Amino acid sequence: MDRKTAGRLFQKLSRRFPEARSELQYDTRFQLLVAVILSAQATDISVNAATRTLFPECPTPEAMLKAGEKVLLRHIRRIGLAPTKAKNVIKTCRILLEQYGGEVPEDRDALESLPGVGRKTANVVLNEGFGHPTIAVDTHVFRLSNRTGLAPSKNTVETENRLLEIIPEKWKMNAHRYLIMQGRYVCKAKNYNCSECVIVKECEFHDKHFEAAAPVKSKS
Known part of the structure; x- marks a missing residue:
């Protein structure tokens, strides 16, 4: 994936998850x-x-x-x-x-x-x-980096380095948060539904899965 496409991908994820942040609770x-x-x-x-x-x-x-x-x-x-x-x-x-x-x-x-x-x-x-623009690679970030073609790699360190290279500076601070939210709630390891994905056009995954919308029941 090229840097321009990666920029569009994160722009869309930022709109999909505007409040993306760690779900862990802490004060210090x-x-x-x-x-x-x-x-x-x-x-x-x-x-x-x-x-x-x-x-x-x-x-x-x-x-x-x-x-x-x-x-x-x-x-x-x-x-x-x-x-x-x-x-x-x-x-x-x-x-x-x-x-x-x-x-x-x-x-x-x-x-x-x-x-x-x-x-x-x-x-x-x-x-x-x-407040450092680091990228934490967990299972969601690793899976999405490979599945979408964003940063294909064989291990988490390689994934991190490739993400740092391709992600535009403005998105680096929140990049892993967006990917975690996307992986946790939309692009799951199993039972993923590309119909609900906002980055489906940017994603390079070869086996996209679209579920047909439920038929609208007639009121008559």
């Missing part, structure tokens, strides 16, 4: 970091359900570390991989306090050095928390 950068760590292989709904009780009790790294792993696990036990995530969050809290004065670092390498934080998580924190 620290809470954003914790929420994104917890969201790995879990839904935003399940994470929000957990943090709704966790964050009021443990709003800061100090409070989280003081509460300890058992208390944290009690709040997040219904989230996938909860034991491992609890250990990682507690370790991260300790590092934030010992090395960064309790603040979330505004640096990719520093973020990726934290337990439970990978490239996608770091990109989300830099984008959502600090």
